[in-house]
Amino acid sequence: MKNSTIKKDPLEIIGRAKGHSYREIIDKLPRHCKFSPYLIDQVKNIPEVILRNSGTPFAKKINRMMREVTTEAYRAKQFTRTEINNRGVLFGVVLLKHKVLDSVLNYFHERWPQCIICLYNEYSCKTGVINEKGTIQEIDAPLKSVVEKVSKNRPVIPYFDDIQFSGKEIFETLYKSQFISERENKSYFKRMIPDKCFELPGMRHGVEKRFRNKRINEFL
Amino acid sequence: MPSVLEKIRVLGENSKYDICASTASSRTDKYPKLFGDSKNWIGTTASAGICHSYTPDGRCMSLFKTLYTNKCIYNCKYCFSHNCKKKLSFTPEEYARTFMKLYSMNVVEGVFISSGVCGSADDTTEEMLEAIKLLRFKYNFQGYVHFKCLPGVSQYLLKEAISLSDRISINTEASTKDYLAEIAEQKDFKNDIIMRQRWLKEIRIKHNDETLKVIKDLKQDAQLKYQEKMIKDRRNNGYKKFRWDGAPILNSGQTTQFVVGAAENESDYDLLKRIDWGYKEVDLRRAYFSSFIPIEGTPLACKQAAPLAREHRLYQSDWLLRIYHYKLKDLKEILIEDDNLPIGDPKIHLARLYFKDHGLVDPNQASYSDLLRVPGIGPISAKRIINLRSKKFKFRRRQDLKSVGVVLKRAEPYLLINGKNQTTLQNFIYQDNNSAPQEEMI
Numbered sequence: 001m002k003n004s005t006i007k008k009d010p011l012e013i014i015g016r017a018k019g020h021s022y023r024e025i026i027d028k029l030p031r032h033c034k035f036s037p038y039l040i041d042q043v044k045n046i047p048e049v050i051l052r053n054s055g056t057p058f059a060k061k062i063n064r065m066m067r068e069v070t071t072e073a074y075r076a077k078q079f080t081r082t083e084i085n086n087r088g089v090l091f092g093v094v095l096l097k098h099k100v101l102d103s104v105l106n107y108f109h110e111r112w113p114q115c116i117i118c119l120y121n122e123y124s125c126k127t128g129v130i131n132e133k134g135t136i137q138e139i140d141a142p143l144k145s146v147v148e149k150v151s152k153n154r155p156v157i158p159y160f161d162d163i164q165f166s167g168k169e170i171f172e173t174l175y176k177s178q179f180i181s182e183r184e185n186k187s188y189f190k191r192m193i194p195d196k197c198f199e200l201p202g203m204r205h206g207v208e209k210r211f212r213n214k215r216i217n218e219f220l
Numbered sequence: 221m222p223s224v225l226e227k228i229r230v231l232g233e234n235s236k237y238d239i240c241a242s243t244a245s246s247r248t249d250k251y252p253k254l255f256g257d258s259k260n261w262i263g264t265t266a267s268a269g270i271c272h273s274y275t276p277d278g279r280c281m282s283l284f285k286t287l288y289t290n291k292c293i294y295n296c297k298y299c300f301s302h303n304c305k306k307k308l309s310f311t312p313e314e315y316a317r318t319f320m321k322l323y324s325m326n327v328v329e330g331v332f333i334s335s336g337v338c339g340s341a342d343d344t345t346e347e348m349l350e351a352i353k354l355l356r357f358k359y360n361f362q363g364y365v366h367f368k369c370l371p372g373v374s375q376y377l378l379k380e381a382i383s384l385s386d387r388i389s390i391n392t393e394a395s396t397k398d399y400l401a402e403i404a405e406q407k408d409f410k411n412d413i414i415m416r417q418r419w420l421k422e423i424r425i426k427h428n429d430e431t432l433k434v435i436k437d438l439k440q441d442a443q444l445k446y447q448e449k450m451i452k453d454r455r456n457n458g459y460k461k462f463r464w465d466g467a468p469i470l471n472s473g474q475t476t477q478f479v480v481g482a483a484e485n486e487s488d489y490d491l492l493k494r495i496d497w498g499y500k501e502v503d504l505r506r507a508y509f510s511s512f513i514p515i516e517g518t519p520l521a522c523k524q525a526a527p528l529a530r531e532h533r534l535y536q537s538d539w540l541l542r543i544y545h546y547k548l549k550d551l552k553e554i555l556i557e558d559d560n561l562p563i564g565d566p567k568i569h570l571a572r573l574y575f576k577d578h579g580l581v582d583p584n585q586a587s588y589s590d591l592l593r594v595p596g597i598g599p600i601s602a603k604r605i606i607n608l609r610s611k612k613f614k615f616r617r618r619q620d621l622k623s624v625g626v627v628l629k630r631a632e633p634y635l636l637i638n639g640k641n642q643t644t645l646q647n648f649i650y651q652d653n654n655s656a657p658q659e660e661m662i
């Protein structure tokens with residue numbers, strides 16, 4: 001297909017159905033672990049409509065990479081289980097291959113603006129920290145020592161002191177209480193929690209891994 | 221003294237048939253929050269759609285959903301209260317604290333508070349509101365709260381509930397007075413439910429009109445003073461004048477829920493008529509349907525469970541009324557005996573009927589409403605098609621339609637693409653025999 005015909009295609013301008021715009025690609029693609037600047041040069045030579053519709057194998061590859069980045073961030077926000085100590089330090093473990101730690105940290109920062117958030121990335125073995133002002137830092141140390149260090153200079157805050165009890169059992173009880181056997185739908189469940197999510201640190205030994213107290217993989 | 225864990229086990233189980241969407245609420249930022257965007261707020265509703273856990277049946281479980289108490293003066297025939305021997309209640313403090321703990325673990329996204337009616341609707345509602353006030357004002361929680369109103373609750377409490385929550389609902393349970401009497405004889409359909417639904421609409425409209433006028437009329441200095449006073453008085457009175465976060469408008473819309481298949485002979489049409497009324501008369505945002513499931517020990521224990529497919533068809537039809545703006549009379553045309561919906565997707569049934577008379581659709585010429593009638597074309601893709609046509613774009617290829625989001629597999633039987641209709645096997649056989657009646661192709 002000639003470039004000139006493609007350029008006239010109005011789908012390029014308003015027919016957005018799927019895929020990503022140039023802008024989104026330029027913003028997000030560098031977050032992919034296999035990114036190289038050469039990819040952006042190539043992207044710029046392809047009409048947006050082709051990119052959006054995965055019109056060539058290269059466009060398909062770019063869309064796949066974009067999807068991998070967004071899904072990883074989204075999944076981390078969904079399934080990272082966190083804890084909070086009485087000094088207002090919220091912490092948890094993530095497994096992020098791509099460079100999306102800042103977006104996950106910001107997500108938690110928006111929720112807990114007075115807290116310091118520490119997320120240990122099992123992939124890079126570094127701990128990402130975001131403070132109350134929203135400044136992000138990556139520290140080459142394990143989670144425990146980072147949490148101890150940042151907690152040391154903070155006073156005990158009654159608000160957080162008030163919720164210092166184990167919630168794990170509470171959540172498991174709540175989770176089990178919602179099960180309606182008449183609505184059992186294994187394939188739907190499997191679709192909602194794909195196997196690879198079980199690999200996320202927050203999901204390890206999590207109740208979602210179980211189905212009627214059996215491991216999901218025993219069923220499937 | 222029962223532990224919190226025991227309460228969650230029992231009260232969570234008792235609320236499991238209540239349905240709620242994930243944090244499907246958008247708070248308008250059109251008006252400034254008088255109490256300011258304090259850094260002390262905890263939580264957000266910005267990332268709607270994040271579901272932190274899924275129950276084994278695949279539904280997402282994004283809210284802390286339990287009853288406040290399972291003690292109840294009513295005796296609804298389908299309800300767990302008949303066989304649940306353990307009668308428990310949270311205290312407001314317990315409820316709020318437990319939720320905040322779960323929120324800090326990132327396992328829930330918001331609150332869904334419902335309850336049995338213990339003593340009176342007002343007494344129970346006051347306690348439920350106390351729990352929500354603790355969340356809002358002690359724990360500074362600014363995330364999602366869905367408040368289930370109890371039948372027969374007073375107007376002033378409804379006003380408070382709207383001010384404190386993002387979503388508010390009253391379960392209608394059945395479509396008419398008679399059907400409700402059949403399954404919950406003590407509830408007064410008109411007074412306890414319909415009147416409350418009307419109040420919810422009135423409270424919101426009246427409040428928004430009046431408050432916006434007051435704010436507009438205040439001079440800038442006075443506005444500041446007013447604001448300071450409200451901040452100081454937030455816990456006691458401020459939230460009664462404004463929304464809990466200080467925004468002058470109340471935007472918590474109302475929803476409702478029906479038990480499908482509990483009342484004998486209640487048809488799909490009865491239910492659709494009721495929700496259509498809700499959309500027109502009480503500003504209903506959406507309706508939920510919960511298929512009846514018999515619970516042992518209740519008067520309806522021997523009744524057959526309603527098929528989940530029926531619930532699904534009702535959701536599909538509701539979608540057609542609410543999002544596609546189909547008329548109730550359109551849906552009436554596809555009903556089968558007993559005024560129930562036929563098996564299968566209602567939109568396909570409607571399309572078969574409609575295009576039999578109107579012929580196939582050419583995406584280059586069809587009106588927006590005709591496009592919407594094609595299965596596989598939704599409001600967004602229909603708008604895109606119209607948009608592109610206004611730019612003189614012609615749809616000649618299947619890919620053109622695919623790229624605007626049309627689901628070709630569903631849409632093709634009703635479309636003329638470049639003057640041609642999809643060749644189905646049936647179509648092919650007819651062509652071979654030199655006869656191709658259009659309606660049969662469909």
Ligand code: SF4
Pocket residue numbers: 292293294295296299300301335336337404
């Ligand atoms: S009002 Fe009816 S459905 Fe609700 S808790 Fe009481 S008995 Fe059960």
